[in-house]
Amino acid sequence: MTSVAAPSARSLSLVPSRGTVLAGLGFLGFVVLWYAAVHWSPFAAFNRLPDPLEVVIEWTNPDPYYGISIFAADYYVHIFYSTYRALASFFLAVLLGVPLGIFMGWKTNVHAYAASLLSLLRPVPPLAWVPIAILLFPGIEPAVIFVTFLVAFFATTMNTLVGVRSIPEDYFRAAACLGATNRDILRDVVIPGAMPNIFTGLQIAMGAAWFSLVAGEMIAAQYGLGFIIWESYNLIQYPTIVIGMATLGLVGYLSSAAVRLVGRRLMAWHEQRLGMAE
Amino acid sequence: MSDTQTSAPAGPAGLAPRPETGRLSISHVGKVYDPDGSAVVAVEDFSLEVAAGDFVAIVGPSGCGKSTLLNVLAGFDTLTSGEVLLDGTPLARPGLAPRPGPDRVVVFQHGALFPWMTVLDNVTYGLVKQQKMPRAEARRRAMELLAASGDLDQIAGSFPAKLSSGMQRRVEIIRALINDPKVLLLDEPFRAMDTVNKNTMHRHLLELYRRNRKTIIFITHDLEEALFLADRVIVMTTRPGKMKMDIAVDLPRPRTRAMMASDAYLALREKAVVAVSEEAKRAFERGEREMA
Numbered sequence: 001m002t003s004v005a006a007p008s009a010r011s012l013s014l015v016p017s018r019g020t021v022l023a024g025l026g027f028l029g030f031v032v033l034w035y036a037a038v039h040w041s042p043f044a045a046f047n048r049l050p051d052p053l054e055v056v057i058e059w060t061n062p063d064p065y066y067g068i069s070i071f072a073a074d075y076y077v078h079i080f081y082s083t084y085r086a087l088a089s090f091f092l093a094v095l096l097g098v099p100l101g102i103f104m105g106w107k108t109n110v111h112a113y114a115a116s117l118l119s120l121l122r123p124v125p126p127l128a129w130v131p132i133a134i135l136l137f138p139g140i141e142p143a144v145i146f147v148t149f150l151v152a153f154f155a156t157t158m159n160t161l162v163g164v165r166s167i168p169e170d171y172f173r174a175a176a177c178l179g180a181t182n183r184d185i186l187r188d189v190v191i192p193g194a195m196p197n198i199f200t201g202l203q204i205a206m207g208a209a210w211f212s213l214v215a216g217e218m219i220a221a222q223y224g225l226g227f228i229i230w231e232s233y234n235l236i237q238y239p240t241i242v243i244g245m246a247t248l249g250l251v252g253y254l255s256s257a258a259v260r261l262v263g264r265r266l267m268a269w270h271e272q273r274l275g276m277a278e
Numbered sequence: 279m280s281d282t283q284t285s286a287p288a289g290p291a292g293l294a295p296r297p298e299t300g301r302l303s304i305s306h307v308g309k310v311y312d313p314d315g316s317a318v319v320a321v322e323d324f325s326l327e328v329a330a331g332d333f334v335a336i337v338g339p340s341g342c343g344k345s346t347l348l349n350v351l352a353g354f355d356t357l358t359s360g361e362v363l364l365d366g367t368p369l370a371r372p373g374l375a376p377r378p379g380p381d382r383v384v385v386f387q388h389g390a391l392f393p394w395m396t397v398l399d400n401v402t403y404g405l406v407k408q409q410k411m412p413r414a415e416a417r418r419r420a421m422e423l424l425a426a427s428g429d430l431d432q433i434a435g436s437f438p439a440k441l442s443s444g445m446q447r448r449v450e451i452i453r454a455l456i457n458d459p460k461v462l463l464l465d466e467p468f469r470a471m472d473t474v475n476k477n478t479m480h481r482h483l484l485e486l487y488r489r490n491r492k493t494i495i496f497i498t499h500d501l502e503e504a505l506f507l508a509d510r511v512i513v514m515t516t517r518p519g520k521m522k523m524d525i526a527v528d529l530p531r532p533r534t535r536a537m538m539a540s541d542a543y544l545a546l547r548e549k550a551v552v553a554v555s556e557e558a559k560r561a562f563e564r565g566e567r568e569m570a
Contacts, residue, residue: 170389173378173390176353176379177352177380177384177454178408179408179457181407188392188395192395193394267394269393269439
């Protein structure tokens with residue numbers, strides 16, 4: 001009987017899909033584990049942490065005990081600063097990384113100039129750049145943005161480069177046969193051909209921007225989500241740490257989703273190809 | 279069979295008259311690759327005169343240098359000796375920078391329709407880039423050609439990934455032909471296809487050739503295909519690629535599958551099979567030696 005009822009139930013949009021249910025269960029399981037770890041774990045260290053209930057109560061408190069909740073203006077100032085820094089770094093990385101990657105992939109000379117330098121600089125973790133960044137730049141703000149920018153820039157450049165390299169030689173030859181100039185080839189072959197990889201790179205860059213941003217903010221900033229996480233640790237305001245982390249997760253997810261959405265809009269042909277492959 | 283004046287007039291069923299341009303003179307062409315000091319001779323002393331509007335197939339075992347030859351003709355690669363003239367103008371000779379162009383359009387073995395452009399944008403690409411005509415006019419011509427090749431105009435707005443491989447090849451051939459090239463270079467375009475698809479493609483290609491007659495150089499390793507399509511079949515030796523045999527296919531056009539059972543065809547085929555299998559055997563034995 002249930003097998004007959006199931007299809008009609010699924011056609012109702014109010015009934016959540018199997019995927020949504022599973023995702024919800026996973027989330028619920030995590031919250032239960034968290035609660036259990038705080039209250040029933042034999043390890044003392046776990047018992048110090050705030051439980052999920054405490055966090056939600058503080059997060060939605062019109063009069064937050066530690067000053068940060070969705071009703072506090074400060075909360076949005078911190079979100080604004082972090083988002084502004086992440087986006088500024090991201091767009092700077094795109095502006096410089098995409099053209100550099102394209103020319104490195106397309107012109108062997110540019111590749112020869114830049115490739116080994118980049119592969120030496122790339123493994124240096126963002127935190128290692130912080131002292132240099134503070135020495136180099138006049139204020140905290142550009143220093144944090146610089147550190148955040150670096151990782152996003154490497155991700156963008158490298159993925160764009162791989163994207164151009166992965167374009168079959170025959171596309172270049174076909175374009176040349178049909179009378180395309182170098183500029184046409186750049187516009188009609190190199191850029192669209194590398195676009196799927198460019199967008200993979202942008203998604204990685206967006207993620208990388210957020211994680212290096214928080215590292216930068218923890219060390220050298222007066223605002224931002226990384227700052228409140230670190231500051232709350234120092235001030236023993238543990239629920240606020242978790243509020244900061246959860247907010248980072250949300251904002252990071254939303255910005256990556258935005259990049260994906262733009263990518264899909266720009267590459268109708270690629271979606272179609274993926275659709276065929278499935 | 280090279281005498282066009284007496285061949286069928288260009289009626290609805292007849293072959294279009296021989297074009298004025300598209301005469302290829304390949305003389306003593308050689309290509310040596312020297313990547314790491316060990317010179318590899320891909321093509322050696324290869325000469326071929328192709329009259330304008332002839333359909334020439336080049337057959338040979340894998341690695342015999344037929345693709346190298348095509349790359350030289352297309353302007354993708356240099357040559358190390360000899361000379362290629364197109365209507366008397368040098369296309370390739372040692373020291374001349376290779377230059378591809380719309381007078382010699384290639385249809386590629388693995389297909390090279392731009393996946394990010396619709397069928398219509400692919401087909402009009404050459405005309406628009408060469409600024410031969412306004413975009414609207416290019417589109418109109420493209421739609422005509424697509425419609426004439428089995429209702430391909432129906433899928434003009436689709437991206438290539440939506441098309442079957444046979445449709446993709448037909449679109450690519452039209453993308454080449456619309457530029458009115460002097461020479462059409464086909465590099466094993468139907469290699470990956472099954473027999474049924476191949477037969478359909480042959481019909482379409484011959485129909486396009488009948489209507490828009492061009493010089494065609496058709497590279498293949500499929501002898502049956504070469505004999506069915508071409509006016510001349512050139513058998514190449516295994517590396518270094520030289521000409522082994524030049525077979526004139528005196529079968530009338532339009533070609534039909536029934537002709538392939540005729541005595542004339544079977545005699546040609548016998549001659550060619552012997553030549554090709556000799557070379558295949560040599561290539562195989564050399565491969566074994568190189569492995570040992």
